[in-house]
Amino acid sequence: MDYKYTSRSENDTMELAENIESEKFPGMVICLDGELGSGKTVFVKGFAKSLGISENITSPTFNIVKEYESGEVPLNHMDVYRLEDSDTTIGFNDYFKSEDITIIEWAELIQDKLPDERLDIKFKVVGENTRVLILKPYGQKYEDLVNFVL
């Protein structure tokens, strides 16, 4: 089942991310999709802030993955937008099997590598400050999470 959340400000998106963070569990994977400027990185910022990560979050453009260790649990932030076919050295599976939390921007681009159990969030720009977020949980843990948060 899909769940819809309307965000009317950057703060709304941060708050949703913070609420999801409060229900985190080991190995959680969140997949973000949506056009440039739709709020994917804002979501990661909100999540990271809530985890207590002190560093400024920016999209990991050149290295694809950034690992943040300063929060309550390790957070891996991926942005696979510029992933090249030659980037076979990124062991996605190792990240997804780990106890860390992983959030992926442009996850659609690595669809065949994503774990079966995960939370997908699709961001749609519907106005200058309005975004419609479609949350799609895969697996019971993610269903419970979304039901609790929304």
Ligand SMILES: Nc1ncnc2c1ncn2[C@@H]1O[C@H](COP(=O)(O)OP(=O)(O)O)[C@@H](O)[C@H]1O
């Ligand atoms: N409701 C909203 N949710 C998230 N970002 C918003 C919202 N309204 C406006 N914005 C703005 O849209 C931009 C989103 O940028 P960013 O998160 O980097 O997008 P993406 O990572 O999807 O390319 C930011 O400048 C943010 O301030």
Ligand SMILES: [Mg+2]
């Ligand atoms: Mg981004």
